[in-house]
Amino acid sequence: MTGDVWWEKDAREREREDGRIVPGPGPTGGRPELVEATREAVRADVRARIAGYTPDWTDPDRQDAGVALVRLFGTQAEPVLGRVNRLPEKVLAEHLATAGVRRRPAGAAAALLEFTVNPPDGASVLVPARFQSAASTPAGQVVYETDQDLYATPATLADLAVQEAGTLQALPLGPAGPSRPFEPFGRDPEPGNALWIGLAGPAAPYPRLSLGFVVVAAPPPPRPPAARHACRCRPRRCCAGTCWTATGSYRPR
Template identity: 30%
Template sequence: MPLQTPSLDDRHFQDIVDQAKRLIPHYCREWTDHNVSDPGVTLIELFAWMTDMLLYRVNLVPDKNYIKFLELIGVQLEEPRAATAPITFYLSAAQPVEVTIPADTEVATVRTETSPAIIFTTEEDFTPWTRHNLGQTGLLSRRIAIFPSQPGPGDAFYLALEKDHSRHVLALVLNCELAGGAGVDPNNPPIQWEVWQGGSTRWAPCELDHDGTGGFNVSGEIILHTPAMAQREFEGINAYWLRCRLTDAQAGRGAYRVSPALQQLRVEARGGTVGTRHAISIQKEVLGTSDGTPGQTFELLHTPILALDPARDYLVEETPVGELQRWQEVADFADSKPED
């Protein structure tokens, strides 16, 4: 736990006023009216306000010293970075073809009379997988028990998805047996939806947006927001896996006494979530024409600009022979070579 930065003087306005009033009998016994209507008290409050401002600036010194001490051991302040946020896009209707949300798509808050719109742009292309083979995702009116006959913690129901549904809004349209999950609390069923993510995380939880089935007790929809997914082979099937797992709460009250059953299942992608940052893209801005003067500079019309991302931001120059040459930013030219 980091140490709290101490204040050189922790007094505030009222503390200074009270301290000054306590000193009045010591220096001026004739002054007996200490009410706020007294002109002398007015002067005390005026000087207390000025002193409070000075103490505020004095207490900023430890922060400056703290930064300087960090610089002595090689720790530097990072440059300002744009705010980032995940934005979820929803399809307004079923689409016959794939719909791609291109990078640099702008989204904004509502502009009001007192505040301008805050604009965010998407950082990458995103294509929600909206085309499904319903012959594979439907159960064709077969009755399938979701869990074993005596459900216990850790039991799970698995769905194999052919395509990558990372960061998707998935709708599971279920036809369940009425009150099939006897014993469970429909408002708080002991289940957790997860996707296979691989690595040290293995199974990552999904965000449950809505469960209209009451824990598989009535027909309805379950809306999930999936995190990043990874492909894996289970039981000889190579797919992207989604599962519904019984949690440890299954061992307590409000647990399933028998397994609920499905008569029909359909999987739909209703949208997806993509990362955005608080910035806009400026296209085809002309900086000016160089006249060959050493140290010539050009100013941008739109500032400030984001720090360069080596994976995304680079300069490409077309050589006289028509080849594209990629330039790389360096801190200095000490390591330059003749062919650079």
């Protein structure tokens, strides 16, 4: 037996055999990494085989033609191995397709942006359509464009109230707006209900005001408590509304 036994393998080899989970698509937010898809890893694996396949190659200089070929091979193999690591994603998509689940077609992402302006006269500022704004992500910067003209005002949200059944109910405000989700037109929306928005600023918004709302799903209503029957016997002899006695059972009315 000339090879190393399994308990003598180093941690890197065991990790490579066992695999590891990296961020990726899917319900768990991760995927297995089948291979280490980096050019440095490919070059290191090739260099580790030099002694066994070409022992007479002993010149590690970067000017050597063999070293240049190894570096080129690592650069070309990196995107191929990256596609190999996407095989679990492909398998997941095929399983979902078997169940009749299809991916949605690609579309432009949408985001709600907040512009802060401070003009000297307090007037509204025009943000023209196709105005670009960038956001940083782990994959790089994502550039967004506004799809229509909007006017940003230096006014701030001072009051917020819901009018329902002829009465006004003020909503608590925090530094970023309402401190909790709320029903904008009351629990039972009907004609006559309204949402009152109070702004504070040196000048009125002009010529129009653009508002943005974040809509969240209403929580499900609480389940009604299970009906219980009054029972005069001992609690340990009562089960699901039926009273058990020494001579039989009866249901209370």
